[in-house]
Amino acid sequence: MKPVFSLTNHNLRSYIYHYLIFAINHDTLIHGFIILSINVIPFRTLRFETASDSHKMVHANASNFAEGVTKDEAYTQVLLQAEGLFEGQRNWVCNLANAASLLWHAYKSLPQPSNQVNWAGFYTLDPQAASSKQQLILGPFQGKVACQTIAFGKGVCGTAAETQTTQLVPDVERFPGHIACDGDSKSEIVVPITVETEGNGEKARKLVAIIDIDCADLSGFDEVDKKYLEQLAELLGRSCDW
Template sequence: MVHAEASTFAAGQSKAEVYAQVLEQAAALFEGQRNWVCNLANTSSLLYHALLSLPSPSNAVNWCGFYTVDPQNPNQLILGPFQGHVACQAIPLGRGVCGTAAAKGETLVVRDVEEFPGHIACDAASRSEIVVPVVQEGRVVAIIDVDCAEVGGFDGVDKEKLEELAGLIAASSDF
């Protein structure tokens, strides 16, 4: 298979169908490959192109990627592979949407980032955000972070499917 086709999503599919393709393709790409940088790099591409293929507000995705717990300093997250514009290099645990989700070990769906206390604006264009922890052996090792240029970009389907994706990543990658 030409790998690029894995991240080509037909228009007109439902969000559930598109996430099913993301999960199927991610599982195939992780087979025999446990390197976390490689797996997160391809996953950020899959997810970004999946969301771009959907109707509004999903196609207003403007950043999609990962932060991991910094091996040099476990009190902060450090930027991992992503798709989109340049992003903040490090985020203290407990700060902003990413740091709060990582500290709590739970998914945060933020309808309007401007109403989130202590929001860190890496990109002023971002208006809503979902952050999903990747938990391995009871420990947060990374987060999935997706930003949208529209308010209310994420719903219960995004939460459910991104949590499934986080579980797949945790089971398939050595951090």
């Protein structure tokens, strides 16, 4: 049985969620299409084995994006696919690795400047660093080899980590203290991933990781990127055991 379904943005998440539950219960491979606006995005994500099998088989086509997709549609697919991939999986290495792949393929499906993204990945809080000298350590990514550690407050990544605020940088050369891991990078966006903590009866947000995206073009990112990457950061924050 290979059901095919089409739907618009109305109640999209609810419909997909219940469809995935149907697939789990009926041991079927999902093949369908999500219609967003006037474009069609192929949606092939998960195959679930029998109820006795605890392993989820991931379909590689989750990283496929339709030709001519808009940025909003590509990010929407990233979020939907990520939510499906994270279902039942809370290991942060696994989830960050798949998220990096989804982002990389999404950017490569888009026109310039998005398709000029030359690094997409994550840095995480280094658990071995002293509390007085917090730093980030390289996590899963797509692109060239990168800086291994970055101190809080240093460069775009360190600033995002220390302030827990998104850094949208149209020209990295104009950013004070920019760390040039790759001289080809011209613009950058860094989004903090935080989780809620509680101590002494007070709630606070703890930085656990950052999303880091570099582009070989100036002004490679805008408010659309910021909006969706912050949604991805929130999803990752609550979907992983940090």
